[in-house]
């Protein structure tokens with residue numbers, strides 16, 4: 001039964017996609033690596049020596065600096081406008097450790113180096129840095145100076161043992177957060193990577209850890225750790241860990257993996273007789289992210305990939321965004337679920353999960369729960385006269401016994417709206433990291449999600465909720481190809497202050513601007529269709545929307561993207577009637593191509609042909625094919641001549657993209673043409689107004705599309721569809737006539753020489769005529 005579930009979901013997901021819009025999963029705009037660099041949307045830092053092998057990033061918005069940890073190296077980058085200063089610290093393993101690592105059978109390149117994996121602010125002048133130190137974890141303090149100065153130094157002698165703060169193995173996951181001078185870390189803390197544990201270290205208090213017990217942690221993979229206050233009382237502060245682990249409660253399904261949120265009190269100091277120096281307040285609950293399927297069978301996304309805390313004014317109640325995956329033989333799916341702190345707290349305040357004995361089912365614990373209830377912090381509330389629990393050391397033994405035997409809550413945490421805000425099935429990439437920006441727009445707030453993939457791209461997505469229904473509409477605004485080659489994005493930070501993303505991959509770190517409204521186009525309609533909460537039409541251009549600005553004019557329609565309503569009084573981009581016809585020639589019985597590519601892949605294109613005064617839609621068949629790049633005539637007939645109008649349609653809005661006047665050249669003209677000398681091109685093919693030669697065959701895209709190789713490939717594809725027998729011919733023809741730059745230059749220079757010759761002949765003639773003292777009249781008569 002379980003095996004069927006994914007198929008149900010796949011169908012359900014597909015059904016939702018299809019019902020909203022057939023192209024809704026396609027990004028509105030795709031920007032290539034080159035596009036991003038050429039418009040200054042993105043810039044890349046890859047270290048001073050090429051390969052950075054980036055392993056951690058810490059964004060310091062207060063100091064306006066970005067700190068990077070890589071293989072045997074750390075960097076500090078200044079982020080201010082127009083500043084690109086970087087400083088480096090070389091930090092290899094301690095002497096002997098590299099050799100020891102290799103001797104113990106580890107890989108010299110990928111394991112026996114110091115991979116810096118932790119960079120946390122320590123105090124006003126120093127960062128804490130920890131690295132794997134060639135399987136000998138080590139930590140040190142980095143002097144970064146005060147705000148405004150750019151210093152970055154480390155005392156190489158002042159290095160501490162980093163065991164319990166970062167894993168030995170650079171490939172093993174871990175999560176940590178630094179708070180109140182103490183470091184909370186979830187990791188595997190031994191050489192073999194088997195001792196899974198949550199540690200607290202540094203600071204004045206004794207080191208704390210979890211008990212080694214599968215009930216507490218069962219092969220966990222830690223994803224994130226955050227301190228989230230529960231009330232104004234600092235003693236009530238709790239540290240939350242987000243991780244996946246083997247689900248003991250799933251019973252015989254040994255391989256079942258569940259995602260958890262686990263928490264402990266920051267001020268936990270363990271018990272007096274039981275749980276000495278072990279967490280006494282640790283409890284955990286399941287995080288559910290599932291899609292309801294037909295017949296009440298939900299499909300669960302169980303594997304947690306990343307967590308982002310969207311913090312608002314209320315520090316106690318951030319929204320928690322999570323990426324999940326599910327990977328099976330039948331399908332690979334991803335989902336983003338959002339959790340509210342209130343729901344997480346409710347699960348922790350609910351019943352504990354309980355199993356009476358090996359032959360019993362799991363259920364809710366229905367007996368009396370001891371006081372102080374496990375999971376409650378020693379704080380003002382527990383420290384009342386008569387019931388004085390000022391520290392976990394004061395908790396009675398039976399409380400601690402109950403806590404260690406009931407770490408799991410019975411009720412899982414459901415996402416807001418009880419379903420994902422975004423789901424993707426069988427896409428050719430994996431979702432890796434997420435950051436979210438809450439953006440103020442004309443009609444309310446939108447959470448803009450930036451989601452990175454394992455192929456070097458970042459998707460910018462919003463999820464729209466329908467008025468009264470639970471359905472969400474997912475709108476992918478942009479797909480940014482941040483890295484040139486496909487590479488897995490391993491870290492992503494957002495700076496609202498700088499309006500930038502910092503995107504890390506093994507290849508380096510890219511600074512990418514959150515928005516560039518001009519990219520959407522120069523017309524109100526295009527700006528409106530973009531549906532980007534960052535952008536609005538201000539009366540003359542598509543520009544950053546600022547909610548409190550006094551500008552009267554702002555047009556934006558994120559919910560519906562309806563330019564007809566928004567832009568009625570605004571001029572549409574290039575108006576149909578004003579658009580000049582472009583002349584395109586084709587040879588009878590041969591193939592020809594009318595190019596027309598809409599700016600957005602979400603738009604669909606229709607072709608109209610105008611003959612005399614009648615406009616009608618072009619009929620597609622085996623001979624006339626509509627392709628993504630334009631209209632292809634596989635064999636051109638005389639009656640195909642006419643004016644072709646390419647119109648795009650998007651979100652109920654249509655726009656004319658091109659008007660092309662197709663002329664069909666008959667056999668005789670062609671023979672004449674191809675038979676001509678090297679200049680090749682008869683006057684017939686000259687643009688009548690400018691006298692220059694036009695690129696009207698598919699080769700025209702050679703200059704327009706980038707990279708060039710790609711369009712050449714595409715051109716070949718088109719030619720393949722025409723049939724292999726004609727391929728060499730058509731290509732040769734096209735190359736010869738229109739794509740051969742040398743030929744064109746040669747022709748141009750010949751024309752130039754011809755002109756010069758004529759000019760000198762004219763001069764020679766006029767000179768001789770004046771010498772002979774001819775009358776103007778004679779001259780003119782002669783010229784006739």
Ligand SMILES: *[C@@H]1O[C@H](CO)[C@@H](O)[C@H](O)[C@H]1NC(C)=O
Pocket residue numbers: 038039040
């Ligand atoms: C990109 O930045 C460079 C240098 O700051 C500047 O010269 C160039 O004009 C910018 N290009 C665009 C498209 O803004």
Ligand SMILES: *[C@@H]1O[C@H](CO)[C@@H](O)[C@H](O)[C@H]1NC(C)=O
Pocket residue numbers: 122123124125126141
């Ligand atoms: C910060 O910590 C470092 C390392 O312990 C110490 O040397 C330095 O004095 C501290 N700085 C401040 C301002 O407390």
Ligand SMILES: *[C@@H]1O[C@H](CO)[C@@H](O)[C@H](O)[C@H]1NC(C)=O
Pocket residue numbers: 569570571
């Ligand atoms: C629309 O275009 C016309 C002619 O090009 C121009 O006169 C008019 O000012 C434009 N209107 C707006 C609102 O831009």
Ligand SMILES: *[C@@H]1O[C@H](CO)[C@@H](O)[C@H](O)[C@H]1NC(C)=O
Pocket residue numbers: 588589666667668
């Ligand atoms: C095109 O094909 C038709 C029918 O096959 C033929 O009659 C005509 O002469 C051909 N024209 C040229 C220029 O080859």
Ligand SMILES: CC(=O)N[C@H]1CO[C@H](CO)[C@@H](O)[C@@H]1O
Pocket residue numbers: 587589590670674726729733
């Ligand atoms: C101008 C041109 O290339 N014409 C070609 C059209 O197609 C026929 C048959 O495929 C060729 O013989 C012509 O040379």
